[in-house]
Amino acid sequence: MLQVDSITKRFGGVVANSEVSFTVEEGQIVGLIGPNGAGKSTMFNMISSVFPPTTGTITFQGTRIEKLPAYQVAPLGISRTFQNLQVFKNMTVIENVMVGQHMQTKTNLFGMASLLLGITRKERKVYDQAMSYLAFFGLQDIFDQKASSLSLGKLRLLEFARAFATEPKLLLLDEIAAGLNHKETQEMSALINKVRDTGVTVLVVEHDMDLVMSICDKLVVLDQGVKIAEGTPKEIQENEAVITAYLGA
Ligand code: ADP
Numbered sequence: 001m002l003q004v005d006s007i008t009k010r011f012g013g014v015v016a017n018s019e020v021s022f023t024v025e026e027g028q029i030v031g032l033i034g035p036n037g038a039g040k041s042t043m044f045n046m047i048s049s050v051f052p053p054t055t056g057t058i059t060f061q062g063t064r065i066e067k068l069p070a071y072q073v074a075p076l077g078i079s080r081t082f083q084n085l086q087v088f089k090n091m092t093v094i095e096n097v098m099v100g101q102h103m104q105t106k107t108n109l110f111g112m113a114s115l116l117l118g119i120t121r122k123e124r125k126v127y128d129q130a131m132s133y134l135a136f137f138g139l140q141d142i143f144d145q146k147a148s149s150l151s152l153g154k155l156r157l158l159e160f161a162r163a164f165a166t167e168p169k170l171l172l173l174d175e176i177a178a179g180l181n182h183k184e185t186q187e188m189s190a191l192i193n194k195v196r197d198t199g200v201t202v203l204v205v206e207h208d209m210d211l212v213m214s215i216c217d218k219l220v221v222l223d224q225g226v227k228i229a230e231g232t233p234k235e236i237q238e239n240e241a242v243i244t245a246y247l248g249a
């Protein structure tokens, strides 16, 4: 589904990614792990076309995407969450999800405005669909709360729901469980599995090793911009280079 080939990204003198290659097969949950500053978010930013790589190619379902602008990549079926949440704080929970649907359906802004002001019959469908996404993430009871009033755990779920509402084929989750307690983390891992079971392929950046090891089919390990290992969770746990650079720390 996704082929990252010899990607290098330089920011001035900083080499954030150096000749990184890996693949993601359809239906997999793949984990991208490594210490802070390893280049994980930078890789996500290139796959979702926030910025292009310095060199190298990214191919999604046969289409070269590394030079496409983000507005052309999203409709191909790639969606993401952000490490620093990108929820609209002044909107309600359901409005945030509707914005996600809007990005997918390309309703015009006028339609979007009337959607927020008052509901026409056509847009009732969008609203009902948004409610079903909220139910999927257990957020239906707080659909009309302002996002600014939510706990971190609920905000992370909302960020997830908003990305899922674009109906992606590939979903990138950047530290979706960061700051969550043990119970919330377990719920998050069940949700990631549930999302995969709907047919969505998932690439996760995550520091919680229990979560990563339990849900991922494959792990790719970065350290200082370089891929130092790739394999099943079991292979990675036993990999000397990974233990030295990351797991043993
Ligand atoms: P990770 O997500 O693995 O913690 P990042 O991809 O955020 O790591 O960062 C990798 C390196 O690239 C860091 O040294 C970081 O400071 C640098 N970097 C990331 N984004 C930018 C940017 N937009 N401009 C300049 N340097 C950046």
Ligand code: MG
Binding pocket: 040, 041, 042, 083
């Ligand atoms: Mg990061």
